[in-house]
Amino acid sequence: MNAIANKVVVITGASSGLGEATARLLAGRGAKLVLGARRLDRLEKLAADIIAAGGEAIAVATDVARRADVENLIKAGQDRFGRVDVLVNNAGIMPMAAMSKLKVDEWDRMIDVNIKGVLYGIAAALPGMRANGSGHIINLSSVAGLRVSAGVGTVYSATKFAVKAISEGLRAEVGPEGIRVTTLYPGAVASELVNGSSDADAAAGMKAFYEANEIPSDSVARAVAYAIEQPADLSVNEITLRPTRQEF
Numbered sequence: 503m504n505a506i507a508n509k510v511v512v513i514t515g516a517s518s519g520l521g522e523a524t525a526r527l528l529a530g531r532g533a534k535l536v537l538g539a540r541r542l543d544r545l546e547k548l549a550a551d552i553i554a555a556g557g558e559a560i561a562v563a564t565d566v567a568r569r570a571d572v573e574n575l576i577k578a579g580q581d582r583f584g585r586v587d588v589l590v591n592n593a594g595i596m597p598m599a600a601m602s603k604l605k606v607d608e609w610d611r612m613i614d615v616n617i618k619g620v621l622y623g624i625a626a627a628l629p630g631m632r633a634n635g636s637g638h639i640i641n642l643s644s645v646a647g648l649r650v651s652a653g654v655g656t657v658y659s660a661t662k663f664a665v666k667a668i669s670e671g672l673r674a675e676v677g678p679e680g681i682r683v684t685t686l687y688p689g690a691v692a693s694e695l696v697n698g699s700s701d702a703d704a705a706a707g708m709k710a711f712y713e714a715n716e717i718p719s720d721s722v723a724r725a726v727a728y729a730i731e732q733p734a735d736l737s738v739n740e741i742t743l744r745p746t747r748q749e750f
């Protein structure tokens with residue numbers, strides 16, 4: 503029996519990219535998956551694939567910008583599988599543009615999804631984990647959460663710096679209760695994220711950057727699996743992973 507088998511893992515943003523790759527890898531190692539995102543059709547297809555391969559998964563329509571949706575996602579996992587062992591706060595958006603373009607609605611949306619979505623996940627999962635005296639919260643920051651992606655990514659970077667701060671504060675607070683906290687800082691990984699810019703200049707620049715650098719999405723899935731499979735007394739706090747050829 504491996505250390506991932508039978509763990510109940512909730513993944514937000516499981517309908518594509520890193521979240522989907524992580525769900526597939528963990529399901530293959532015997533985890534029970536609770537899949538959240540807005541595109542329920544994609545989640546249901548993923549859950550069906552996992553079940554057809556002998557695994558266990560449920561799909562729950564979730565907008566992480568809505569606290570009630572995130573509470574419902576965690577509750578669905580608890581109701582179906584009895585508990586939630588791991589929450590992967592993965593849902594995120596990356597609409598890139600220079601600050602001078604004043605895309606204030608997109609700034610709001612990034613704050614709602616990338617920061618408040620993570621906080622709502624923590625708020626929903628933490629009480630059950632504290633009651634169990636164990637649990638694991640895995641947050642997706644970015645290399646843009648370590649260095650400011652100035653030019654087109656300042657607000658995106660701000661949201662990912664916030665994820666770093668939230669994770670580190672959470673780790674210090676709940677580690678003594680037996681709850682592990684991991685923050686991932688990936689570089690360019692192939693997914694749908696790069697398509698999220700409404701600004702034509704930024705979109706072209708991001709597309710070229712990803713084409714020159716990106717690595718497959720299972721790179722992040724393997725890092726998540728590594729963090730989860732460590733013994734309970736070992737909390738992998740931070741993992742930075744980049745394409746070898748990527749400078750930023």
Ligand code: NDP
Nearest residue numbers: 515517518519520540541565566593594644691693694695
């Ligand atoms: P994708 O665009 O492929 O996936 C993003 C996921 O987030 C989708 O499943 C999407 O599902 C979901 N999502 C977006 N908005 C919401 C919302 N309001 N509520 C619920 N789910 C939502 O991108 P990635 O897989 O690349 O991104 C995953 C995470 O990894 C993000 O946090 C991103 O910032 C981070 N990251 C990615 C990097 C990369 O190069 N790919 C690098 C560093 C960090 P749906 O639309 O169905 O709701």
